[in-house]
Amino acid sequence: xxxxxxxxxxxxxxxxxxxxxxxxxxxxxxxxxxxxxxxxxxxxxxxxxxxxxxxxxxxxxxxxxxxxxxxxxxxxxxxxxxxxxxxxxxxxxxxxxxxxxxxxxxxxxxxxxxxxxxxxxxxxxxxxxxxxxxxxxxxxxxxxxxxxxxxxxxxxxxxxxxxxxxxxxxxxxxxxxxxxxxxxxxxxxxxxxxxxxxxxxxxxxxxxxxxxxxxxxxxxxxxxxxxxxxxxxxxxxxxxxxxxxxxxxxxxxxxxxxxxxxxxxxxx
Amino acid sequence: xxxxxxxxxxxxxxxxxxxxxxxxxxxxxxxxxxxxxxxxxxxxxxxxxxxxxxxxxxxxxxxxxxxxxxxxxxxxxxxxxxxxxxxxxxxxxxxxxxxxxxxxxxxxxxxxxxxxxxxxxxxxxxxxxxxxxxxxxxxxxxxxxxxxxxxxxxxxxxxxxxxxxxxxxxxxxxxxxxxxxxxxxxxxxxxxxxxxxxxxxxxxxxxxxxxxxxxxxxxxxxxxxxxx
Numbered sequence: 001x002x003x004x005x006x007x008x009x010x011x012x013x014x015x016x017x018x019x020x021x022x023x024x025x026x027x028x029x030x031x032x033x034x035x036x037x038x039x040x041x042x043x044x045x046x047x048x049x050x051x052x053x054x055x056x057x058x059x060x061x062x063x064x065x066x067x068x069x070x071x072x073x074x075x076x077x078x079x080x081x082x083x084x085x086x087x088x089x090x091x092x093x094x095x096x097x098x099x100x101x102x103x104x105x106x107x108x109x110x111x112x113x114x115x116x117x118x119x120x121x122x123x124x125x126x127x128x129x130x131x132x133x134x135x136x137x138x139x140x141x142x143x144x145x146x147x148x149x150x151x152x153x154x155x156x157x158x159x160x161x162x163x164x165x166x167x168x169x170x171x172x173x174x175x176x177x178x179x180x181x182x183x184x185x186x187x188x189x190x191x192x193x194x195x196x197x198x199x200x201x202x203x204x205x206x207x208x209x210x211x212x213x214x215x216x217x218x219x220x221x222x223x224x225x226x227x228x229x230x231x232x233x234x235x236x237x238x239x240x241x242x243x244x245x246x247x248x249x250x251x252x253x254x255x256x257x258x259x260x261x262x263x264x265x266x267x268x
Numbered sequence: 269x270x271x272x273x274x275x276x277x278x279x280x281x282x283x284x285x286x287x288x289x290x291x292x293x294x295x296x297x298x299x300x301x302x303x304x305x306x307x308x309x310x311x312x313x314x315x316x317x318x319x320x321x322x323x324x325x326x327x328x329x330x331x332x333x334x335x336x337x338x339x340x341x342x343x344x345x346x347x348x349x350x351x352x353x354x355x356x357x358x359x360x361x362x363x364x365x366x367x368x369x370x371x372x373x374x375x376x377x378x379x380x381x382x383x384x385x386x387x388x389x390x391x392x393x394x395x396x397x398x399x400x401x402x403x404x405x406x407x408x409x410x411x412x413x414x415x416x417x418x419x420x421x422x423x424x425x426x427x428x429x430x431x432x433x434x435x436x437x438x439x440x441x442x443x444x445x446x447x448x449x450x451x452x453x454x455x456x457x458x459x460x461x462x463x464x465x466x467x468x469x470x471x472x473x474x475x476x477x478x479x480x481x482x483x484x485x486x487x488x489x490x491x492x493x494x495x496x
Contacts, residue, residue, distance in 0.1 A: 025366060034466055056366055056447035070355035071365050172466045198467045226355065228363070 022051045024233045027064075027072035029143055030170045031188045032216065033057035035261055041249050045240045051233055059170070061141030067091055067219070070226035074234035075219045076241075078143035078188075081150075083217060092219040098241050098266040099250050100215040103147055105205035106175070106192055107133075107184035115184075121208040122154045129155065132163040134183035138174055139166025143214075148186045151211060175199055188214055190261040197257075215265070218242075242266035275473025282474055289450065289459070290475065294482055297455040300368050300446075301436045304375035308383050309428055316387025316427075317413065331388065337381035342374075342440030349374045350444050366447035371455070374441035379431035386430055390423025391416060425494040429487060436483055456482070 032038060033055055042053050056066065060077040067075050068091050075092065077083060086092050105115060105124055113133040118124040128135055137159070138145035152159055165183070167174040171191040178185040179199040187195075192203070206212070218238050223231035240246045247264035254260055282290045319330060351357050353364040353373070364370045394416050402415045417424065439457045446453030448462060456479040464472040 052452075054366060054447070054449045054452055056449060070360075170465045173464075176467050195467060228355065228361075 022049075022230070022233060024051050024053045024074065024230050024237060025056060025072040026053050026074050026076065026237070027056050027058065027066045028076040029060045029063060029078060030057050030172075031078070031144070031191050032076055034170075034172065035190045035194055035253075037250065037253050037262065040253060041241065041246065044245070044249075045237060048240075049233065049236055051236075053237070059138075059140045059142030060146070061143075064091075067221050070221065070229060073221055073230040074237055075221070076216060077219065078214055078216045079146045080215060080217075082143075082146060083219060086219065090222055090225055093222045094235065094238060095217050095219045096238055096242055096266060097215045097217040098247070099262040099264050100213060101189045101262050102206065102209060102214050103144065103186050103212040104189050104192060104203045105184060105186055106178065106201040107204045108182040109200055109202050111202075111204050112182075113184065115205050118205060121151055121205065121211040124205040125151050126155050126157065128184050129157050129159055132161060134163050134165065134181050135159065136174055136178045136181065136183045136185040137164065137166045138171070138185075139168045140170075142171075144171060144186060144188060147212075147214070151186075154211070171195075175201060190255075193255045193257070193259050193261060216262070271469050271473060274470045276477060278470050279474035279477040282471075283478065289454075290456075290478060292451050293454050293456045293459045293475070294478065296368060296453065297436060297457070297479075297482065298486075300371045300442070300455060301375060301432060304372045304435055305379055305383075305428060305432045307372070308376050308379040308431060312380050312383035312427070312431075313387055313417075313424065316384045317391055317417070319384070320388040320391035321416075331385070334381045334385045334388075338385060340378075340381075342378060342438045342442075343444065344440075345374055345377050346441035346444035349377065349441065353445075365445065366449060366453060368446065368453055370445035371442050371453060374445045375435040375438065378438060378441060379435050382434055383427050383431040386427030387424060390420040390427060393423055394419045422494055425490055429490050432486065432490075433483070436486075437479060 028038070034057070038055055042055070045051070046053055056063075056072060058066070060079045060082070063072070063075055063077050064082060064086055066072045067086065083092075083095060087095055105121070107113070107115070113128045113131040115124040115127050118127060137148055165177075165181070167177050171187055172195055174185055175187060175192065175195050176199070177183070179201055184204070218241055220231060220234040220238060221229045223229050241250070244267065247266055250262050250264040251260070253262060319327065349370065350365070353359045353362065353370055355365070364373070398419050399412060399416060402412050407415060437457050439461050442453070442455050443458050443461065446455070446458065448454050448458040456475055460472050460475045460479070463475060
């Protein structure tokens with residue numbers, strides 16, 4: 001044991017030593033982080049302001065919960081109604097929409113419910129419910145899950161029964177489940193594109209932008225309510241992602257197979 | 269089957285090219301779990317010795333409670349510590365959430381019941397005659413404790429190894445308290461959870477193999493001390 005002691009002491013010191021670096025905590029959704037976008041979008045910002053951005057990647061619902069507890073400084077999320085509520089109750093300030101993509105309904109290639117020919121998202125989802133074709137819901141209050149619920153609401157359907165399953169997991173895990181169970185699900189386009197080669201699921205319905213549009217926004221946590229938050233740096237990040245350079249990085253970001261994942265929208 | 273074979277190939281590739289993400293995860297895993305186990309040992313070994321050798325009211329209850337705590341799911345510990353150290357929690361001002369310190373606290377709480385409980389067993393297992401012989405030979409209190417510990421060292425190291433085993437591959441608390449921040453709080457096990465949730469099965473298996481290798485090397489080290 002005596003020989004181990006010096007190692008242990010060093011280890012302890014390394015662990016406990018505080019770094020002087022400025023840290024900005026970004027709570028975000030898995031669809032943004034797992035796409036790889038942040039790995040190109042954040043480093044220039046970190047370098048420019050000598051700040052370290054700690055990315056905590058969870059579902060949108062959970063990210064906003066972290067925001068409400070004051071555990072992060074800034075959010076990148078995608079659930080418009082919930083975000084507006086978040087601002088209204090004073091948890092966040094300076095919400096800016098800065099990019100978008102869209103949701104797609106994916107499913108087994110043979111399209112058992114026959115949604116391919118549908119005109120809009122509502123009738124496509126209605127069809128799935130009518131045929132009781134297996135459908136996997138995220139079930140985790142993420143932005144995607146909230147979008148799905150809003151469409152069921154428009155359908156005036158409360159989905160239940162053995163055909164409707166909740167995965168309670170992230171988008172990729174849910175896509176995997178859908179593949180295994182030959183089920184339908186709703187995915188953001190970016191995650192689906194990044195995941196495409198691991199599944200035989202196909203996009204069976206797309207393009208209803210009124211209902212399937214997926215705007216992402218950045219929100220600073222309200223410094224008046226949460227005194228400790230790193231507000232100035234949070235606003236600097238808002239500035240960066242909506243800047244000409246930041247928007248250019250977003251627009252140029254592609255999947256390995258060369259498809260555009262997010263469309264920048266901050267600068268008209 | 270391809271998954272498994274490719275997992276092995278990927279594991280060796282990641283080790284061979286000194287993949288930065290993997291090595292930082294290994295370093296963070298070791299930093300957090302070793303610190304937690306050292307802190308836990310400092311508390312648990314004396315505590316276990318005390319409980320094993322002293323008679324007091326409620327002793328059985330304490331032992332039963334410790335054994336129950338051994339089975340508490342890691343996510344529950346994660347959740348409890350989260351509520352304490354979240355900004356809205358009583359310890360919020362310490363700014364611990366989503367740091368490696370938070371993970372150390374969680375893992376400390378996970379390891380301590382096991383370490384204490386197994387220390388009690390290890391001390392109990394020491395033959396009565398060891399203590400009485402030491403006393404007849406004129407040992408003072410300190411020497412007595414030292415003798416019993418020396419006699420129980422095999423069991424004590426087994427306790428430490430078990431505690432370490434509980435926390436090195438643990439996901440629940442590490443994910444919730446550390447936040448799986450790349451390069452900061454991403455351990456091998458949370459990295460595996462991330463990779464498998466992204467459908468990167470082969471990379472997940474590769475990381476699993478690396479985790480087992482790391483655990484193996486640590487245990488070789490423990491074993492070396494156990495045999496001494």
